[in-house]
Structures are given as structure tokens and as C-alpha cells.
Amino acid sequence: MTVKHAPARFCLEVSPAPCVLVLFGGTGDLARRKLFPSLFQLHTRDLLHATSRIVGCGRTRHDQASFRALVAEALPPSASTDAREAFLARVSYAQADEADPDSFSRLGLHLAELDRIETPAPFNRLYYLAIPPSSYQPIIARLAEAGLLEEPGHDSAWRHLLLEKPFGSDSASAAALDAFLQRHVHEEQIFRIDHYLGKDTVQNILILRFANILFEPVWNRACIDHVQITVAETLGVEHRAGYYEQSGLLRDMFQNHLLEMLALVAMEPPAEFSADAIHREKLALIRAIRAFPCDALESAVVRGQYAAAHGMAGYRDEPGVSPNSTTETFAAAKLWIDTPRWQGVPFYLRSGKRLAEKASTITLVFKPSPHTLFGACDPDSLVLKVQPDEGMSLHLQAKRPGPKLCMGELPLAFRYADLGDELDAPDAYARLLLDAMLHDHTLFVRNETITAAWQLFTPVLESWRDPADRYPLHPYAAGSDGPAAAAELLARDGRAWRPL
Ligand code: BG6
DSSP, X not given: OOOOOOOOOSOOOOOOOOEEEEEETTTSHHIIIIIHHHHHHHHHTTOSOTTOEEEEEESXXXXXXXXXXXXXXXXXXXXXXXXXXXXXXXXXXXXXXXXXXXXXXXXXXXXXXXXXXXXXXXXXXXXXXXSOGGXXXXXXXXXXXXXXXXXXXXXXXXXXXXXXXXXXXXHHHHHHHHHHHHHHSOGGGEEEEOGGXXXXXXXXXXXXXXXXXXXXXXXXXXXXXXXXXXXXXXXXXXXXHHHHHHHHHIIIIIIIIXXXXXXXXXXXXXXXXXXXHHHHHHHHXXXXXXXXXXXXXXXXXXXXEEEOBTXXXXXXXXXXXXXXXXXXXXXXXXXXXXXXXXXXXXXEEEEESSBSSOEEEEEEEEOOOSSOSSOSXXXXXXXXXXXXXXXXXXXXXXXXXXXXXXXXXXXXXXXXXXGOGGGOOOOHHHHHHHHHHTTOOTTSBOHHXXXXXXXXXXXXXXXXXXXXXTSOEEEEETTBSOOHHHHHHHXXXXXXXXXX
């Protein structure tokens, strides 16, 4: 299929001001896998100001050459030598250890030196904390002590703080983290990442809903029977048992990624396209989700844990996992949203590790046609494919070709891949890094949203701490679709999950 490139209409792309990106966790896994490749993508697309610099920070000792060699390994092998060298020329290293206050003074000197070389720019600073959450508070305290978070005030230079989830592990710890942050920086300086919001297909939900006349009139209880959101992974816990044993799937995926997608799918139209207006609607939506029935939790939430199968280890056999672990690696939930638009429409959410397929999809299943001339037929549905094979498809009933009048399902499908390489979507992290440099909060998560999300899920987590036999942890075979109890959650309502 060839797609003609229509002239760009609404397009907010602008170039960010010069800045120094200070990357804590600069030698870590996220930096290597995601952040340096994303920064390189921005560099090659001319989306980093020519004078912008990247300072990697970590506890390990590195000289500039050894750190640049490390960064070079993270760049795409296909990149040209010129592009790599130009990018690496922006990169430097400063050792920074929260146990050593002097290292932060030295970091301050290093940053001041970069400012001096590039005077009058770069002067803005983006601090990215790609480190375990236990190090957030010590590092932020050191930055504050060294005066590195203060916005100079005499011009428009900014100091932004980018944080990765998890933002707390329940309502109380999230509130404590927030109180700490507010003591050191203003809310406007904080950019909390949910990398799902940076995915092109997730951003597209807003455009699909609010830029087309076709969908909004049917996007409600009159036409929609139910909504399914699935984030299935084939990966197991990998090398992250230390984190995952404390977290589990509900904290790792539901409280953030799934809830954010749900909010975009179900929120009311914002009055304008601005970060504030969108946040207001998302927050109102999350607050309108009915509390889970903690006295009959099994009717609304199912948890599971993968067991050894198909030559794959079970969760309890994974390195670093307790042999008696009750950490869930799968969850499915039925939610109700108490707004006029969604009364009586269930939202089914599920996510799990070590499932049969990697697939993140949002499916809106429509009600049957009120008067059908053709007997029973499958309901129409709209499937938004978040990843992989990003795109969307509308599944309709149509006449099958041939002499007889026979009906069949006709998918009207659109795949981003068909747009060709030229329109290759930037990585979610590239989008988010760029937005943090542009001071655009639209794709970041605000503290009120996090509070509302924890208010919803903390009671579930507390109920699960009850004796385990009250709310069973359903085992499921590694490589399967998840526990049978998840299928029963829908079967009880006469529905079924869309196959993975
Ligand atoms: C992260 C979770 O936030 O998202 C991981 O901590 C999960 O456990 C990952 O694997 C999934 O992200 P993606 O972009 O691969 O779907």
C-alpha cells in the first residue's frame, strides 16, 4: 500500500532551547538501552540545540574517553561515523555519589564550565534520575545542597527534574515522596515519566477521538458494550527480581500504564489542547472510577503467577525470587466508571508477564445493531494496536464475495509500518526527553493523578495481604494466555477476551 503524505496540518514540533542534560544512572541499563539511543535520534533529527550537552553521572569512576566508549556502544551500529562523533562530542562524564557531597560540588563546577564554554548558552538544565527510586531523595537533596536546582531567576533559564516510576508503592509512600519533592522544587519543574504516554499510538488516541467526527458520537454507553485493555508481555521477570518482588504487576503496570491509557480512552473532551486541560479531564476520569469491592474482590480483580511450562522457568524458580513468593505477575480487573458517558459499560484490563504473545491493545466492542435483518452476528469492534505492529483496525460486518448473500467480518486496517521508514516513529523516550526540554507537561504525570491512582489500587494491595487463601493467586502456565480465572471474569458477563 502506498500512502500519500498529506501536508502537515496541526504540528507542534519546535526546537528546544539549549540545555545540559545531566543523566544520573548514566552507566546504567536504561541509559544504555533507551536514553542514549533516543538522544542520538534527537541529535540526528536536529532536535537538540547545537550547543546542548549531555553529562552522564554515576558512582563508577570513568575518564571522558572510557565513558564515551561506553556510550558509543549504545548507539545504533548503522549510524555513520560522522554522526556518532558529532554526538559523542556532546557527551561528558562527572562522577557523582550521594555519599560524597564533594562530588556534587565537582559536578557543579563541571556544569559551570560547560556554561562558560557555551556562554550565553546553554544555561538550562534537565536532571534525569534514571536510578532506583531509593536513590531519588538522597540525590535530590545533594543537588539542592549544591544549589544546582535553583532557577537563576534573572532570566528564563530553567532547572527540570525528570523522574521514572515507581512514584511510591502505595498512597502513603507516594504522598511522602511528593512532600519531599515539593520541598525542593516547584511542581512545574517536575516531569514524571510514564513511558507509555510517549508512544505514538497512545498519543494518537486523542487525535483519533477528538479530530474525527466519526468516533465521538458513538464513544459512549449508547453504542459501546465494553472496553478491553491488554498489555501482554512474553518476557518474564528477567534480572529485575529485586524490584519486582517488592512491586508485582499491579504496581508495575496497572497503577500507571494501564490507567493512563484508560484515562485517554474514556476521558471527556478537554476544552483545549493544553497540558492543564488534558490533565484536568484525565484526573476527573480516574477519580470517577468506582472503588473496587474489597469484600468481594475476586468478582472484580484476579491475580496470577506464571508457573514452569514449555521449557520456561516458573516465576518462583527465577533467580532472586523467593520459592514461596506470592508476588503477582498477572492481573485482570473489571472497572466501572461513574460518569453519564460510561454508566453500565464495563472496562476490562489485563496485563501479565510470560504470556503467549507480546501485545498491547485497546479494544472497544460495540453493541449489536438494534434491528438486524441478518440474524445474529459478531459485534463491531475498534482495535487500537499500541504495540507491536502499531496501527488500528475497525472490524465490521460485510458481504463476503460470491454468489450467495453471506456475511463475514471485514477488517479495515491501518498499520503505521505502511507509512514507510521516512515516518518512523521516534522512540517514546525521545518524545518525552524532547517535551521535558520544551517545558511541555502534556505527556507527563502530575501528582494529583498519582494520588488518585494509588487511592484506587492501595485497598486492593492491602486486601491481597490478607491470608493468601482468601484471594487466591492463580498459577498459569508460562507461554499461555493467563489464568482461567481471568477468562471467567468476562465469561460471567457473557463476554470473552479478544485473543492475544
Ligand atoms: C515498565 C515495567 O514500566 O514497562 C516493565 O516496569 C515492563 O516491567 C515495561 O516490562 C513494558 O514496557 P514496554 O514499552 O516494553 O511495553
